[in-house]
Amino acid sequence: xxxxxxxxxxxxxxxxxxxxxxxxxxxxxxxxxxxxxxxxxxxxxxxxxxxxxxxxxxxxxxxxxxxxxxxxxxxxxxxxxxxxxxxxxxxxxxxxxxxxxxx
Numbered sequence: 001x002x003x004x005x006x007x008x009x010x011x012x013x014x015x016x017x018x019x020x021x022x023x024x025x026x027x028x029x030x031x032x033x034x035x036x037x038x039x040x041x042x043x044x045x046x047x048x049x050x051x052x053x054x055x056x057x058x059x060x061x062x063x064x065x066x067x068x069x070x071x072x073x074x075x076x077x078x079x080x081x082x083x084x085x086x087x088x089x090x091x092x093x094x095x096x097x098x099x100x101x102x103x
Contacts, residue, residue: 001041003033010051023050069098 003011011019011034020027023046030047033039064072076091 001044002036002038003044003047007044007048007051008034008036011047014051014054019047019050022054023047064094064098066098066102069095069102072098 011030016027016030016034019025019030025043025046029039029043033044033047072091072095076088076095079088079091081088
């Protein structure tokens with residue numbers, strides 16, 4: 001099976017050695033794939049799966065929207081100020097970020 005251009009580009013950009021370390025597939029095989037070489041489907045599937053797992057992760061709470069603001073404030077007010085200091089600080093940070101967006 002031959003890799004498509006997008007996969008070859010992702011392999012080259014990510015790095016042959018990093019893929020070798022992450023998948024256990026020898027670097028000569030990975031280099032062969034980047035030169036339009038034919039390999040077993042299982043081999044190519046391992047590399048593609050590894051590349052999918054390495055995608056940059058989203059920042060936590062980046063999905064918060066302005067409609068979440070009242071709920072976050074209510075949750076913060078429900079927490080015990082002595083026992084839940086860390087959670088309150090986290091919620092305060094999220095609330096401040098959303099309020100900055102609103103303004």
